[in-house]
């Protein structure tokens with residue numbers, strides 16, 4: 001019994017000790033439990049997905065946020081399902097290979113963006129921050145990191161890109177509209193200018209025409225009367241060599257001898273002047289041709305000539321300005337069916353541009369101290385219109401390189417002379433100058449509306465764009481520019497081609 005008693009006591013003691021141990025454990029568990037609880041809730045409350053993955057491409061553990069991002073109900077489900085991250089998760093399986101390559105070289109990768117599949121097969125964008133975890137010997141153990149769903153951001157980016165593309169397209173459309181508008185504006189200005197200038201010129205020409213004709217015609221009679229009177233006076237002095245003193249005094253007072261010699265000269269220079277006015281008025285009338293709303297048969301040489309008359313003041317020598325030599329090399333041209341006043345407007349634009357270029361190059365030369373300025377300039381307007389161009393393809397040669405010269409060449413092309421048949425006959429007019437020349441950059445923009453290299457107030461930049469419209473759109477012809485350097489001199493050639501029948 002003693003023994004039993006002793007054994008029982010021992011059991012009791014052990015039991016008590018166990019109970020105390022369990023109580024201790026329970027207390028310890030109780031104190032641990034809140035800590036564990038709070039640990040989980042931090043990980044689960046994080047918005048970012050958190051994961052640990054092994055080297056074979058499986059998740060070791062993850063938080064609920066990651067499960068949510070990938071569309072799984074629980075973390076266990078995700079860990080079980082995702083047997084091969086590279087193949088199952090990434091839309092492009094190469095992304096897993098790429099991130100592992102990066103982790104090998106830099107241990108930590110941030111902001112790695114990829115498209116991934118959610119459980120239901122839909123695609124989302126994620127950004128990963130991942131590091132490789134190693135043991136103390138540097139052996140790779142596993143990967144761990146954060147995942148953020150950036151689909152919203154990507155969507156916004158894509159939306160932005162689309163909007164940008166849309167804006168760019170709209171801007172391009174606006175540019176096209178603007179250039180169309182400029183084109184229309186140019187046309188309107190051209191029409192308005194032409195009709196306004198045309199009306200004015202035609203009105204002035206008409207008003208001046210009658211009085212000028214009156215002066216011209218009466219000057220012929222006046223010269224005849226003067227001649228008769230002078231002859232009569234000569235007869236008087238022959239038969240009455242000694243007039244009375246009063247007449248003698250009066251004759252001396254008016255310097256009768258000089259008067260008798262000079263009077264006919266005065267009258268003939270008046271006649272020359274009046275004839276010139278008549279010529280100018282006729283040219284203005286031909287130039288404007290407002291009465292012609294329809295195409296008519298036009299002598300283009302006459303058009304060039306009347307244009308030259310109108311701009312003669314810019315060609316003539318004036319003071320120190322030695323003037324410009326105009327060499328006309330007119331070939332055969334038949335009458336051409338066209339809008340005469342518009343074609344004259346083109347001649348005017350091209351000739352004025354040539355004169356501007358010649359003036360500019362003279363100015364450059366006069367400011368160049370090494371330039372020889374002792375050359376004499378001769379002004380001639382060759383009116384020999386029968387002269388045919390020998391080789392109209394080549395640029396002018398054999399001329400004084402420093403004299404300001406404009407060549408005007410015309411020819412008929414597109415006629416099959418051997419067969420004597422017309423194929424597509426076209427009138428070609430070339431206006432060539434040895435002025436300042438044209439650089440490649442300027443050449444590329446010559447025909448743009450409002451493009452000018454001239455000072456404000458001097459150039460409008462409309463001359464060539466209007467000319468192109470007139471030639472290409474109104475006459476189905478062609479206008480082009482060739483600029484070349486030959487023997488050290490710049491030549492600029494504008495070439496117009498118009499079908500002789502529309």
Ligand SMILES: Nc1ncnc2c1ncn2[C@@H]1O[C@H](COP(=O)(O)OP(=O)(O)O)[C@@H](O)[C@H]1O
Pocket residue numbers: 349353354357433435436437438442446451452453454458459460461462463464465492
């Ligand atoms: N014969 C020429 N030589 C040199 N440059 C020229 C010539 N013709 C035209 N250009 C160039 O082309 C530009 C556009 O000419 P244009 O349309 O007639 O406008 P604007 O004469 O008002 O400048 C000129 O500003 C000039 O730079």
Ligand SMILES: [Mg+2]
Pocket residue numbers: 349352353461462463464
């Ligand atoms: Mg011009």
